[in-house]
Amino acid sequence: MSRTVAVLVGSLRSQSINHTVAKALAKVAEGRLAFDFVEIGDLPLYNDDLWHEGRGPEAVERMRAQIAAADGVLLVTPEYNRTVPGVLVNALDWGSRPWGQSVWVNKPAGCCGAATGAIGTAAAQLALKAQMVTLGMVVMGHPEFYLKFEPEKFAEDGTVTDESLRGFLKTYTDALAAHIERLC
Numbered sequence: 558m559s560r561t562v563a564v565l566v567g568s569l570r571s572q573s574i575n576h577t578v579a580k581a582l583a584k585v586a587e588g589r590l591a592f593d594f595v596e597i598g599d600l601p602l603y604n605d606d607l608w609h610e611g612r613g614p615e616a617v618e619r620m621r622a623q624i625a626a627a628d629g630v631l632l633v634t635p636e637y638n639r640t641v642p643g644v645l646v647n648a649l650d651w652g653s654r655p656w657g658q659s660v661w662v663n664k665p666a667g668c669c670g671a672a673t674g675a676i677g678t679a680a681a682q683l684a685l686k687a688q689m690v691t692l693g694m695v696v697m698g699h700p701e702f703y704l705k706f707e708p709e710k711f712a713e714d715g716t717v718t719d720e721s722l723r724g725f726l727k728t729y730t731d732a733l734a735a736h737i738e739r740l741c
């Protein structure tokens with residue numbers, strides 16, 4: 558049985574390498590995990606004043622509903638100045654409110670990321686994992702997924718052409734599927 562994973566990518570640009578990696582992960586996970594990509598680019602900057610009678614702006618309600626309906630969550634993050642991009646933190650903040658109604662609590666979750674730099678988002682993920690734990694997500698700690706992006710390993714349509722990289726992606730999604738299965 559295929560489990561649904563809400564996928565949040567912390568980059569808004571059209572040529573994002575993290576979007577490419579997320580799509581490649583979706584392909585290798587087919588049959589075990591169905592990726593539901595969550596739009597976070599149209600969320601307003603977090604502002605308590607935008608809640609009205611327990612409801613947030615339309616984009617916030619849409620995001621919260623997608624996450625609530627998913628069996629698990631996958632955060633795919635770039636690294637900005639050795640930490641998590643603001644756009645992703647903003648989405649985490651919206652999901653964590655109203656107080657007592659966070660959509661993150663007890664969600665099986667993983668995080669991964671790709672960068673052009675050699676450490677492959679390790680610094681960003683360290684910060685992100687701490688926040689995910691604080692938010693009550695049940696974070697998969699192992700295997701870790703840090704990728705120095707090499708464009709020649711991906712075809713135009715996002716398919717991974719490199720055998721070893723495809724194996725790495727499959728190992729990761731297999732582990733995430735097992736993690737979700739254990740907790741569902």
Ligand SMILES: Cc1cc2nc3c(=O)[nH]c(=O)nc-3n(C[C@H](O)[C@H](O)[C@H](O)COP(=O)(O)O)c2cc1C
Pocket residue numbers: 568569570572573574575576635636637638639640671672673674675676677678
């Ligand atoms: C504001 C900014 C800060 C960045 N800081 C880092 C960094 O700390 N470490 C790193 O490896 N790459 C850093 N980069 C380079 C990113 O790895 C690269 O731009 C990557 O393509 C971003 O992911 P995306 O393609 O999914 O948007 C930074 C890029 C930007 C725009």
